[in-house]
Amino acid sequence: MFRTLVEVLRHGLKNRSFVIGGTISLLFFLVAFLSYFWTPYPVEDINIADKLLKPSSRYLLGTDHFGRDILSMLIKGARNSVIVAFVAIGIGIGCGVPLGLTAAAQKGWMDELIMRFNDFTFAFPSLISAIMITAILGPGSVNSIIAIGIFNVPVFARVARGAALSIWKREFILAARSAGKGPFRISVEHILPNISSMLIVQATIQFALGILAEASLSYLGLGTQPPMPSWGKMLNEAQTFLHFAPQLAIYPGLAIALTVMGLNLFGDGLRDVLDPKLRRSR
């Protein structure tokens, strides 16, 4: 396990997307982690006296309309994004991968059913699900997590199913079946490890999409609520001040764009590294 990690790193460091994307992503996670221990200023305090200040040595990125330090809010917002996107992926993988594996293992009507379910869920983008949940529960980050998570399920189910189907055709699976192993054991012991790299790459992509989705939902007021800062909410509040303080809109958006781009690049690089390796070692 450790050896493959080192190998991945070795190949990865030669890949430009991997390096650039990986650095940005690492930075992002470190910042999110940092927020648990320290932010330059507390984000809960409202300090009207210092509102709408331009960037200075005191407030590195300036302050918003409540006098809160923008940098601190960005840092804590990173944490919020990570948590929402991460749990959403957890839901996606936890529900989607078993579904996909089952569909590939059972085929027949079970497969049809799961594929129909998939297609159906695609008709409800996260936004619509979030709207429905908010309508009955009221807004909150849990809504975002559920809504984004629900949409992740068919994505992972489809990837898992597709990858699993091609592994099922391989000869060593035939050998395992001849030895008497049932489909459940085969799925867990043989199929899963072989599709894991595809799942990891997809997870990176969905993580990036999750951050975007979280930002959209909190922008609309459906997701994370104050006092927890979220990048989307910051953009929403910045909209009123577009004429006086446009920088309020630029920083959070830049944070989102850079993070998502970094994660996407990392995912691309990871795919380049894991995929040819997979092909060669077979």
Added chain:
Amino acid sequence: MTLLKVQDLCVTLNTSHGPQQVISHINFSMNAGEKLGIVGESGCGKSITALAMMSLLPPDSKTSGKIILEGRDILTLNSKEICSIRGNRIGMIFQEPMTALNPVQQIGAQISESIYLHMKLNQKQTIERVKELMDKVGLPVSRFGLNLYPHQLSGGQRQRVMIAMAIACNPDILIADEPTTALDVTVQEQILDLIRDLADSSGMALIMISHDLGVIAQTTQNVMVMYTGSIVEMGSTVDVFQNMKHPYTYGLFSAIPHAGSSAHLCRKRLSSIPGQVPELHLRPRGCNFADRCSRASKMCKAKDPVATRVSDHHQVWCYHPLKEEDKQ
């Protein structure tokens, strides 16, 4: 009358190990109406030679030498000129009929495409010609409509469509790259017969590429044996097959399982050539076959062998060609 002359052809491809020379210094020529076979294992460069003649190699490959067709060197032509030769003066059919046809286009349209490109026929004449071609390749129009899609046809039928496409403009040369390898045994015979008959009736020259000695025996007058990018033996098919001189050619023949009345041959174990074809980037100096050859000497490993004339229509590239006693 010489139709095609290949001089000192070398091809270098870009691989994961960097640029590698896959064909070195190939020389041969063909007359009009001649049937030439190219035989060798996978990876020996036979397909690459054919693709080089059509100028269909990947854009990052390097080709040197001359391929002279009707007095013009194909390798010096610009893309417009090349496109007027492909499908027109030279036709080619490929190995995998299942994937070689456009899945969303009707077969009639696919066959008529070369006609539109190269012949000045109006629509009515084109359709007539397409129907003619389909009849010729064994797909009578009464059973096979022009508006069929490839997925509605079997492998053998698709291969016939490919043949129709390739001969649509009456090319001077037809290149068949392993045309029957992917087909059922029963269909193979039919397709080979079809190709041979078409070549015979139209006076078209044929280059038959195969790893199957039986195919070569059935369809060719002359044959070229290739190994790791070079020709090792060349001559008339009868001569080479009955009087082979290169140890590799002999090895190929010995590897064929024997059935029938020759009892002593049946009892023998299947022989195989020891060792493996060297990877592209690991090809040794001198004769590429030396590592696997029981007759190799120091000279073989030091210098590339040159052509030795065995008879009027037979050459071999070997320092120690086989004699009758050596073959057992």
Added chain:
Amino acid sequence: MRIFLVKRIFTLVLTLLVATLVVFVVLEILPGDPASVMLGINAEADTLNALREELGINRPVWVRYTSWVANLVTGNLGISYTYDVPVSELILSRITISFPLALLAMTLSTLIAIPLGILAASNHNKPMDFLVMSFSQIGIAIPNFWFAMLLTILFSVTLRVLPAGGFAGWDAGIVPVLKSFLLPTIALALPQAAILARVTRSALLEVLKEDFIRTARAKGVTNQGTLWKHALRNALIPVVTIMGLQFSFLLAGTIIIENVFYLPGIGRLIFQAISQRDLIVVKNLVILLAATVIMINFMVDLLYAVIDPRLRGGNDV
């Protein structure tokens, strides 16, 4: 071909029914008592009961469901609790904003993306390819509402050539209407175009590697010819899939962008309904949106059969 059509229509109806079930369960059953959701926990018992009567909550579940579906099919989308007007009226007045916006955005996105994708694929590994890929990377990462804000900062705040939001109204004339639509359309279209361009490029590159492309070249078809006559139609299949999927994202995007630019469309309606806790509007609007997406996917499926003859289920020889 007929069997294909029948199967598809059957799936369509089934999917629509399941959608209604899901929306019904989530918005009527799960909250327990829709009346208290709408009126708040501090509402008086009398008002609650009156509302329950009005909504017909006291009827058995399956009656409520079937009467709702029956109403939907006949076009009766209920009466908005907040405005006391039929929901269908509300929707009709808003759809004149949302529908043109979505259409314009989809058109612009396709017009930008597909040529760019083709350009990138035919210049693979050359500077143009790299340029298109970079544009695509940036476009994918930018949230469309942020992009909308940036456009506003540039064109409304700094250059003052376009309005920052609001809708001039159809009577104001065609030019002010177009001006109101311009920034929203660009904000919606560009991120979508980024994804679509990438998909087009990779679909084309994949197809160009296929055997039948080599066959075409062996016939003497030029590089341009193979691209346009052979590769493109085969590449369209995955591209059309993505375009269909994109529609649901486009819908979500339209809702967001309407909120950014204060356009009185379906998006704003839904949010007003949420903040006013008007479950009737929310419920009917959600099923309408879901049904639209499902219908579009259905039409994309039909489009497949037009593009790819293998799906038409013809008879083999």
